[in-house]
Amino acid sequence: xxxxxLRLTKAEAAxxxxxxNPDVKQKGVIYRTYAGxxxxxxxxxxxxENLQISRRARCFALTASGDVNNxxxxxxxxxxxxxxxxxxxxxxxxxxxVPDFRSVPQIYGQTNWGIGATFEMVAGFVNGADTVAPxxxxxxxxxxxxxxxxxKGRCMHALHDTDTIxxxxxxxxxxxxxxxxxxxxxxxx
Numbered sequence: 802x803x804x805x806x807l808r809l810t811k812a813e814a815a816x817x818x819x820x821x822n823p824d825v826k827q828k829g830v831i832y833r834t835y836a837g838x839x840x841x842x843x844x845x846x847x848x849x850e851n852l853q854i855s856r857r858a859r860c861f862a863l864t865a866s867g868d869v870n871n872x873x874x875x876x877x878x879x880x881x882x883x884x885x886x887x888x889x890x891x892x893x894x895x896x897x898x899v900p901d902f903r904s905v906p907q908i909y910g911q912t913n914w915g916i917g918a919t920f921e922m923v924a925g926f927v928n929g930a931d932t933v934a935p936x937x938x939x940x941x942x943x944x945x946x947x948x949x950x951x952x953k954g955r956c957m958h959a960l961h962d963t964d965t966i967x968x969x970x971x972x973x974x975x976x977x978x979x980x981x982x983x984x985x986x987x988x989x990x
Contacts, residue, residue: 804862804935804983805861805862805937807819807830807985809830813987816987817829817830817987817988818830828988829988830985830986830987830988831856831985831986831987831988832983832984832985832986833854833858833983833984833985833986834981834982834983834984835852835854835981835982835984836979836980836981836982837850837852837952837979837980837981837982838850838977838978838979838980839872839874839952839953839954839977839978839980840975840976840977841872841954841955841956841960841975841976841977842960842973842974842975842976843960843961843962843973843974844973846955846956847953847954847955848953848954848955849951849952849953849954850951850952850953850954850980851949851950851951852949852950852951852952852982853947853948853949854944854946854947854948854950854984854986855946855947856946856986856987856988856989857943857944857945857946857986857987858943858944858984858985858986858987859941859942859943859944859984859985859987860938860941860942860943860944860950860982860983860984861937861938861941861942861983861984861985862935862936862937862938862982862983863894863895863935863936863938863980863981863982863983864895864935864936864980864981864983865891865894865895865936865978865979865980865981866978866979866980867976867977867978867979868976868977868978869891869892869895869978870892871956871957871958871976872890872891872954872955872956872957872976872978873888873889873890873891873954873955873956873957874888874889874891874894874952874953874954874978875887875888875889875952875953875954876950876951876952876953877950877951877953878942878944878948878949878950878951879948879949879950879951880945880948884938884942888953888955890957891954891978894936895934895935895936896934896935896936935983941985944984950982952980952982954978956976960973960974960975960976961974962974
């Protein structure tokens with residue numbers, strides 16, 4: 802998987818160039834990455850990360866890490882445009898070997914197989930699951946100056962309070978998604 806190359810439209814090419822060049826009047830386009838985080842718990846069921854970009858920008862990719870197997874997101878901007886059809890699992894947005902955990906059979910409890918061996922499939926864990934490619938926005942999401950893009954997240958499977966040491970002190974279960982939004986920014990002349 803390769804990152805998409807910057808291709809300027811005819812209107813953009815009249816005002817900007819792909820790289821800075823002191824011999825040319827136009828300014829070069831800037832590559833930027835904006836980091837965000839969605840932190841969920843038993844008390845915080847939904848979380849929204851708002852990213853405001855001061856320049857005109859084209860969002861072209863999204864990368865993520867964390868609990869990609871249990872978080873679904875909705876992407877929209879401050880003008881009201883929706884970029885996803887409701888909530889979508891992050892595991893479906895990111896290409897690679899991350900499966901859709903809504904369809905994986907989950908076994909709660911333990912099963913004994915063979916000579917005293919105990920196997921258990923833990924919900925949300927599959928050996929070898931790895932994300933190897935970003936989510937590429939095709940076409941790119943174009944944001945006007947000072948327009949906000951919002952990424953709202955929630956859990957697909959409910960989080961529970963767990964009793965760790967004593968039953969009287971429950972510890973809330975948490976889910977965390979760290980993501981980067983990759984953009985091309987167009988500086989003002």
